Amino acid sequence: MVNAGVIGATGYAGAELVRVLAGHPQARLAAVSSVSFAGKPLSSVYPAYYGLCDLCCGTEEEVLQKSDVVFAALPHGLSQEIAKKCHDAGKVLIDLGADFRLKRLDEYEKWYQVKAVYPELHEEAVYGLPELFRDEIRGKKLIANPGCYTTAVPLALVPALQAGLIEKDGIIADCKSGVTGAGRKSTQDTHYPELNEGMHAYKVGGHRHTPEIEQTLRRFCGEEVTVVFTPHLLPVNRGILATCYAHLKSGTTLEQLQQTYEDFYRREYFVRVLPQGMRADIHHVRYSNFCEIELHIDPRTQMLIAVSAIDNMGKGAAGQAVQNMNLALGLEETAGLTALPPAF
Ligand SMILES: NC(=O)C1=CN([C@@H]2O[C@H](COP(=O)(O)OP(=O)(O)OC[C@H]3O[C@@H](n4cnc5c(N)ncnc54)[C@H](OP(=O)(O)O)[C@@H]3O)[C@@H](O)[C@H]2O)C=CC1
Ligand SMILES: CC(=O)N[C@@H](CCC(=O)OP(=O)(O)O)C(=O)O
Missing domain, CATH: 3.30.360.10 (Dihydrodipicolinate Reductase; domain 2)
Incomplete structure (x- = not known):
């Protein structure tokens, strides 16, 4: 079983990741984090998860410690330090934000008004759109999940x-x-x-x-x-x-x-x-x-x-992030993602 953790689990993208991961045959949700809801069960933030996912929101550090794969679902600008910690600890990071998507760092700094602090990590990051760049994603540790x-x-x-x-x-x-x-x-x-x-x-x-x-x-x-x-x-x-x-x-x-x-x-x-x-x-x-x-x-x-x-929450965020996790870890690419869409 892969231990997966979600930083920013109380946001829409994070909460959708929790839902998708709950249906994954080879992953278990090891930890979730929030600043605003620290110490509270995720099911108190999203009552739909009551009795099904009552994990308490911990800190970012707890997620980093307990997870093999870390998903960051945070506003842009916050993932660079997380990427550095994941890199140093040898963990896989799938970033749902925009911090590692743009390869031209001047474009990143201009459009997001954020300084690229670890250029080598921006260089290492791969763009996680599997249908277009599958071979680049396999086995990689830092994946920039595209937006919707x-x-x-x-x-x-x-x-x-x-x-x-x-x-x-x-x-x-x-x-x-x-x-x-x-x-x-x-x-x-x-x-x-x-x-x-x-x-x-x-x-x-x-x-x-x-x-x-x-x-x-x-x-x-x-x-x-x-x-x-x-x-x-x-x-x-x-x-x-x-x-x-x-x-x-x-x-x-x-x-x-x-x-x-x-x-x-x-x-x-x-x-x-x-x-x-x-x-x-x-x-x-x-x-x-x-x-x-x-x-x-x-x-x-x-x-x-x-x-x-x-x-936008599926292929545009959490679904694609799990597809990227599957590719990065060498799992079946469709694992956890095969449920039919509702007919109505
Ligand atoms: N929604 C969508 O369709 C898509 C979103 N994305 C991207 O995913 C990321 C998350 O988006 P979304 O879930 O919609 O956003 P939300 O605003 O719904 O959630 C943001 C999350 O980030 C946390 N957060 C906010 N500020 C901080 C901070 N300073 N330090 C630590 N945690 C913080 C919040 O946690 P708390 O307040 O509990 O501490 C919350 O869990 C963004 O980068 C977004 O661009 C990408 C594709 C699609
Ligand atoms: C309706 C709405 O506001 N949508 C967001 C896009 C959400 C998304 O894809 O987030 P990323 O910025 O991480 O790619 C926007 O226009 O900024």
Whole structure:
């Protein structure tokens, strides 16, 4: 059995990790931590876990001591010291935050306003998007788990980009997120009367996921890529719907695109390329690690429209983190992640 620990277990991503790990056949939850709820059972923070996971919230140090694999689900800026401690103690760290995602440290420092204190750890970290970088993740000890938008958008675009079926200029990612993406702390934007029955774009023209999406796309076309990324807040709990637009290279057909995506994801358990006529829907992937992709061509504008759907808490956070743990430890990649999404 693998001893897994969660730092920041009282947040949405941490609590979802606890739920996923509870169903993992080869992992046991060894320790969880919180600052605000120190000494209290996790089930007092999330009553759904009462009688099922009554572990008390301890300190970060306790998690580090008791775990072989540490998951950090903290606001950005807090994982660098944890990574250093895990490195020194030879433990695996899967960081759900953004501290190790950007390889260009000037970009990290600019977008997150944080100093990169251990450049060698940033160098060592691998980007945990298994469908795109699986071989880099196997056996590694420091894994940067991508965020929700930065998973949904590249999965929708990379097959076409790598195959040279779309232009790298003029890519647009128009995305909608459920409110759990904003974390547990309430704000004016996430306050029920102001959120319910509404929808708005936010951080337009400057969201910090933009350089992360560009970093991934760059790796599949070997050149700089600039993306227009616009996120919107949807009045639902879970889900990311990413509608991605790109100019087609002359002569590209829908049949060619469909075949390219089906071939690219043929062996991927978690990615479902939908046949023509089926719709990608956040409803179909809730509480799961699955991603659905739907493909269209607009013949008038000669653009690809690729729509992907994931659960921001699943494939966009905790599910993918467990998939990364499985890969890092040499376990079955799908272990603990095979439950069907609820049908309704
Ligand atoms: N929600 C999502 O869809 C996704 C989130 N992520 C990333 O995962 C991370 C966590 O996000 P999320 O769970 O949504 O956030 P929440 O705000 O829901 O939770 C934050 C957690 O961090 C802890 N925390 C906050 N400040 C500190 C501090 N100064 N020292 C120690 N612990 C602290 C809180 O613990 P306590 O207050 O109990 O001490 C809480 O457990 C973030 O980096 C986020 O960007 C990534 C992908 C998707
Ligand atoms: C709705 C909402 O606010 N979503 C978050 C993204 C959540 C996420 O993916 O977190 P990372 O920043 O760790 O990638 C946002 O836009 O910042």
